[in-house]
Amino acid sequence: MNLTLYWVLALLLAAIYCFISNRVRADVVALLVIVAFVLSGTLSLEEALAGFSDPNIILIGALFVVGQGLVRTGIAYQLGDLLVKLAGNSETRMLIFLMLAVAALGAVMSSTGVVAIFIPVALSVAHRMAIPASRLMMPLGFAGLISGMLTLVATAPNMVINSELMRHHIPGFRFFSFTPFGLLILLAGIGYMLLARRFLPSRRPQSAGQGRHSMRDLVRTYHLTGRARRMAVQPDSPLIGRTLDHLQLRVRYGANVIGVERWRRYRRVMVSVSGISEFQAGDVLLIDMDDHNEVRRFCSEAKLEPMILRGEYFSSRAREVGLAEVALIADSSLLGKSVREAGFRSVYGVSVVGIRRDGQVLAGKLVNEPLRLGDTLLVVGNWSLISQLHTYNHDFLLLALPAEVDEMAPARSQALHALLALGLMILMMVTDPVPNVIAALIACLLMGWFRCVDLESAYRAIHWPTLILIVGMLPFALALQKTGGIDLIVHGLLSLIGDHGPRVMLVGLFVLTAVIGLFISNTATAVLMGPIAIGAAQQMGVSPYPMAMTVALAASAAFMTPVSSPVNTLVLGPGEYTFMDFIRIGVPFTLLVLLICVFAVPWLLPF
Template sequence: MNSELLWVLILLLIAIVLFTTNKLRMDVVALLVIIAFVLSGTLTLSEATAGFSDPNVILIAALFVIGEGLVRTGVAYQVGDWLVKVAGSSEIKMLALLMFTVAGLGAFMSSTGVVAIFIPVVLSVAVRMKISPGRLMMPLSFAGLISGMMTLVATPPNMVVNSELLREGIAGFGFFGVTPIGLIVLLLGVGYMLIARRWLGDSGGAKNTKVTWQRRTFRDLIRDYKLIGRARRLAVRSGSPLIGRSLDEVHLRARYSANVVGIERWKRFRRVMISAFGSTELREGDVLLIDMSDCDIDLRQFCSEQLLEPMILRGEYFSEQARNVGMAEVSLIPDSALLGKSVRDASFRSRYDLNVVGVRRNGETLGGRLADEPLMLGDILLVIGDWKAIRQLQAKTHDFIVLNLPAEVDEVAPAITQAPHALFCLALMVAMMLTDEIPNPIAALIACLLMGRFRCIDMESAYKAIHWPSIILIVGMMPFAQALQKTGGVDLIVKGLMDIAGEAGPRVMLVCLFVLCATIGLFISNTATAVLMAPIAIAAAREMGVSPYPFAMIIAIAASAAFMTPVSSPVNTLVLGPGNYKFGDFVRIGVPFTVLVMIVSVLVVPWLYAF
């Protein structure tokens, strides 16, 4: 082992430790890796940054945009509503339909996004069926992972493996090249979960919950969070000390417990609703929609000091403004950065452009000054603000997930009328990819542009939809594969594999590759695992003198088989809280299923792609 290879392996170990401990963001670690390789002279600048020009990076970014288009047009939510209607009260039918539906949607959009969308659906279904949510949450996450085995573009690891084949001068997989295996694993997963669900929660776990199975409305949320009597509609009069100052500057919440959730303002001869951001500057004539969380505040004194004039408020707690001001319930996830912080300390409004107006803990609504209450795991927050900002919360899965959007959201979906156009764009993209005449990244870009043309998504939402940490992670991990090849690391690993399984035949080698890939995936993301393992698998195939396709395919499947721990994949982490799971639940259910997937894959892959 030469000194350069030793340095690469040490750097890889450091990266794995940083990924595991989560002391630094994964994208930051990836960028540090690029810097380390260049400064050490292991790779040239062009070699270390080659990932930025990789076509698959463009493809992955475009697929994030297409997935957001399906969300903004309401396609994903309509599928969830259909699922509830079709399944009825049958838990078996619900579990099977849920897994098939999630796997189908996840074949064309982010599995993390699909799982986040279906969590509130599953919660409401569990209440309706009077079963524990845990009986459906893990099947939901497993289906999200299996969706990565459904199409070539379903998950980044597939595209990484395909890209490595092309880089080696080998024809890549077809769009549905992985689908037969994915369908077999999906059927296996449904059957397995129908048996394993008995260990995931009792059948009466939701009997005492107060939530009804139907999607709740503004009025339900107002009642549950005791918001009646807290709303005020106040006009800013001439000479008010608020004029010309931003909301962050006037400190109304700290001084009067007055939380501005919306602003009515005259524009072009009509009154429109604008968002109440911290930087929003108040003007004369503005009408403030205010939540007064402390009812002991003297309203007359408040209006007198700030020169505000009370206005007529129709409906309960801004329910008449539902087309402009939205509500949503969100839940903190186990590793949320907000845990232990108060709403004020977390600068919630500044970070998310939304206001927290209610908190439920252990089924009870908290009173008092919510802004100073430290947030705990299991808390459910009621946020209020612009619908656009609420929609954007669904992409912020690193802190919390959106549990419930009220029924009024259907009336204000930003592009719900464009759903047919979104489906057309998706179908066109798939058709272009199937022809092999148009490169996949170009097909995805065409679909993105058409979605913009049809107003399924706007430019701002498109850029925000792209999960940049994932993009940077892929780009930053690619130099490892290059460095291992350049320093002889790939040859060393392949030699070790050949010593272990070379004489036993290619099927045993597939088992070794699957186990190695799945093991590495316990510590780093499945995308980073695929980046490291793809060149090793192809080199192993060449060393054995067999086709590289079954070896590459086994890496793609193993990278998606992240069933064993709640931190193996973001979709597992998402369901950890709502499903009330412990770490051991994933180990107990996930390890046997991973073994089953490995056995099936080793048997089926060589049948589809001969050695």
């Protein structure tokens, strides 16, 4: 080993430590890696920035936009409603249809987004069937992970491995190369879950409602009716002409202003508020406030007149004000901060009006409550701001959009055009008349031409941290190759298990990939393990395809802990699972996936 290799390995360990500790955002770590490689002279500037010219980066970004088109046209939510109708009152049918639908939709769009869409569907169905929500949440999450094994474009690790093959001048995988293995694992997953569901915790669902949640369900679940109040601003109110930031109503009275009704063209409309919003005479404030003594003092000192707020208020205002749930994820920068410290209204444009933790709604003043992993927050704001929350999925994931959102789908009338663009993209990827990235860009342009997405929503839909993470981690493969690190790791694997044949090597690669994936993202894992798999195949004189395929499948097999994947974190709260629930159910299934890979991959992709 030379000094340069020691430096690269030290940098790799430092990056992995940062990923595990979550002290620095993953995309920031990736950028620091690029800088470190260039300043140390390990890589040239062109080599360190080569990831920005990788076609797969453009492809992944384009697929985010295609998925957004399916959401904006309401297709994703309509699929959820169709699922409810098909399943009827049968838990078995519901589990099968749920996993099939999630896997199918996740094969062409973000699995995290798909799972977020189906969580409220599964919760409400669980309530209707009087079964614990936990019996559907984990199957839902597992199906989301398995969806990444169905097509080339289903998840970033598949495209990373494909890119690594092409970097070694080896023809890449085709669109459906993953499908036989994904289908086998999906069928095994459905059968496994039909048996394993009896070992899931039997905790009853917290929410009510038929079909998808309604806004009334969310109001009732978070006890918002007893706290939300309407107050009219009198002509002599000292609030008139002053901004919300200047008034400091939360500090003085514990009053959280979540909206303002204002006269416009002979009718009252709901206006969103921010720190610079000024109040006017005649405004009706919608306020979250639970202390009755403070309410009386606030009305008296601020010259406000209490008004009636009926239970169906939010539903009747569904075209102007929206409610949604968001769940904090493992690497969120909000963990440990209070709502006030996070500046929710200033940063995200929405107000937090409820926090649910361990299945219980927190009472009291929420603005000073430190946020924890697994917390579910109820936010209120106008639909345009709520629709932007998915772009902050480095901090939280958008969970439940109520049934009223279908009325607000801005491109609902263009649903058929979105399906046409999606079908054309898949057809071009399958028949291969143009490169996959061009097929995806054509689909994006069609989505824009048919007004399924606009430029603003398209750019917001792209998860830039994921792209930066891939770009920043790709130089590791080149640096390890230049310094002999890949050869060192490959020789180590060969010395340990190489004498036992390529099938045992598949076991070693799968286990190593799955273990690394417990601590860092599956994308970063694929970047690190791809060149190792190809190098092992070349050293053993066998085809690289089974080795590369095994690593790609193992990177998506993040079933063992609730923090192995954002999908698992997403179902943790709604299913009310513990860490041990995932270990008890996830570890045996991971072993089952290992067996499928070891026997099926060499059969269809011979050594």
